[in-house]
Every structure is written in C-alpha cells, then in structure tokens.
Amino acid sequence: MSKAFVSNDSPDDELEPIPVIRETRNYMTPGGAKQIQKEFQDLKFRERPEVVKIVEWAAGNGDRSENGDYLYGKRRLREIDRRLGYLSKRLETIEVVDPAAMKSDQILFGATVTILDENDKERTFSIVGVDEADASKGRISWVSPLANAMLKSRVGDIVQFRAPKGLQEVEIVALKYISLE
Secondary structure (H helix, E strand, C coil), X not given: CCHHHCCCCCCCCCCCCCCCCCCCCEEECHHHHHHHHHXXXXXXXXXXXXXXXXXHHHHCCCCCCCCHHHHHHXXXXXXXXXXXXXXHHHHHCEEECCHXXXXXXXXXXXXXXXXXXXXXXXXXXXXXXXXXXXXXXXXEECCCHHHHHHCCCCCCXXXXXXXXXXXXXXXXXXXXXXXXX
16 A cells, blocks of 8 residues: 555554754865855856956847857856855865864864875874865865774774775874864
C-alpha cells in the first residue's frame, strides 16, 4: 500500500524527521577576509563600471551580432556578476577568526602545524578558510582531508587521513598560532 494511504494517527508509527538545512559558517583569517572584501569592492566599483561603459559604447556602434567588443563585454559582465554573487554569499556567512589571538594546545582553525610524514619529511601547513587555501603557500582548507584529520589533535599525536595515494599517516611535531597576514 502506498504511504499516501497510511494513517499517521497511530502512536506506533514514527514520523520521519524533517531534514534541517544548516547554514554553514565561512571561517576566515583576518587577511583572507580583507582579501575577499577587496576583491568584491574592486569588481563592483572599478571593473564592472568600466566594462559597462565599454558595452554601452559598443552597443552604439550598430550591429551587435558581429560586434566583438559588445559580445566580449556582455560575457565579461556575466562573469563579473556571477563572481559578485558568489562573493556576496560568502561575505554574508563570514566568521573571522584571528589565529594570533588563539591559545590552545589543540589544533584548531588558524593553527600552523608541522607534520612528519611516513617518509620522515617535515612539512608545515596553516589551516585556513576555503576561499584562502593555497597549497603553494602552505595554506590548506579546514575542510581538507588532512586538516580535518588533524583538528582537535595535539603535538605528538599520529593521525590518519585519506589522500589520493590512499590512507596516509602523519605525526604532529609542532603547533603554533601566528598571524597569517
């Protein structure tokens, strides 16, 4: 029998829980927050108005179907507007965490951690926000597999995480909280 015809009046029938949509927080360091705010301001108040002027000028030149300046300008405006929408949503949920103000013996957001991998190679990473992650600078996102495995660990702990090469194990050898600007 279809669930549409089942009575929910019986106390034996448990109602399915309604899924709760949680708004995730966008953790960032002060430097990352400044960077994303600067990009938003630059796009909105400098680059977009310049492209609008070019599109208006190109539109006045006649046939728009073969007008490269017009077509490219409209495409660039769509890209800018898409990026502005993304940045706006990220800024709405931003939560700035200053690593320099933190004092903990556990690895938390903003920590700079030195690890020793299975090949006895030391590497240092700072755990930062999703929008400011840059592996070439030693900054990994707090939701990355390595950072996620290290969260709430302490110096001396051995943690495992799944990497593209498979299950990896690292030892935490140093932890500090410093300004990342």
